[in-house]
Amino acid sequence: xxxxxxxxxxxxxxxxxxxxxxxxxxxxxxxxxxxxxxxxxxxxxxxxxxxxxxxxxxxxxxxxxxxxxxxxxxxxxxxxxxxxxxxxxxxxxxxxxxxxxxxxxxxxxxxxxxx
Amino acid sequence: xxxxxxxxxxxxxxxxxxxxxxxxxxxxxxxxxxxxxxxxxxxxxxxxxxxxxxxxxxxxxxxxxxxxxxxxxxxxxxxxxxxxxxxxxxxxxxxxxxxxxxxxxxxxxxxxx
Numbered sequence: 001x002x003x004x005x006x007x008x009x010x011x012x013x014x015x016x017x018x019x020x021x022x023x024x025x026x027x028x029x030x031x032x033x034x035x036x037x038x039x040x041x042x043x044x045x046x047x048x049x050x051x052x053x054x055x056x057x058x059x060x061x062x063x064x065x066x067x068x069x070x071x072x073x074x075x076x077x078x079x080x081x082x083x084x085x086x087x088x089x090x091x092x093x094x095x096x097x098x099x100x101x102x103x104x105x106x107x108x109x110x111x112x113x114x115x
Numbered sequence: 116x117x118x119x120x121x122x123x124x125x126x127x128x129x130x131x132x133x134x135x136x137x138x139x140x141x142x143x144x145x146x147x148x149x150x151x152x153x154x155x156x157x158x159x160x161x162x163x164x165x166x167x168x169x170x171x172x173x174x175x176x177x178x179x180x181x182x183x184x185x186x187x188x189x190x191x192x193x194x195x196x197x198x199x200x201x202x203x204x205x206x207x208x209x210x211x212x213x214x215x216x217x218x219x220x221x222x223x224x225x226x227x228x
Binding site: 043046103107 | 150158163171174203209217
């Protein structure tokens with residue numbers, strides 16, 4: 001069975017510093033995708049970054065990068081130069097080739113950015 | 116602007132009164148799905164659709180129906196809502212399942228009394 005684990009219920013970071021949000025996964029699918037979403041207090045789910053299991057390079061999107069370590073089954077999100085607007089819930093998710101496109105979500109990490 | 120829209124955004128209703136939450140995407144995506152988000156349970160898939168007239172159950176389909184008559188629309192139907200369907204609902208779409216980002220709608224907060 002597929003599973004996503006986010007072990008940090010809450011995190012604090014000082015404005016302008018970098019922060020890493022942890023995500024580990026478990027799957028038997030040979031091909032899969034890993035995603036990070038941001039959910040601010042307003043409730044919408046905002047796509048941040050995607051990493052395919054066969055991608056050789058770690059994904060980057062602006063201030064977001066995904067530290068993909070396939071052997072360790074981890075897909076940590078790194079946010080550089082944190083901003084106050086980064087305060088939100090962050091969800092790691094996975095979709096496997098044999099799962100019909102279903103996203104499996106972790107429980108989320110609540111990030112608070114301090115001024 | 117590429118987007119997924121949902122209506123209504125907020126709904127308070129009573130047990131047993133049929134309702135429909137609409138979902139529409141303007142990206143010509145083939146894959147669409149519905150999720151519900153509940154505290155402590157996270158996001159769970161209700162139904163999904165690979166293309167027009169092709170739908171299938173997700174993890175929590177009981178009490179819900181869907182249809183996909185047009186590529187852009189994927190409504191969620193609650194024939195007889197019950198209080199345990201009080202939740203935050205999201206519609207999502209992607210070009211293809213699993214290997215592309217899924218774009219989420221803004222969410223529909225449903226309360227069933």
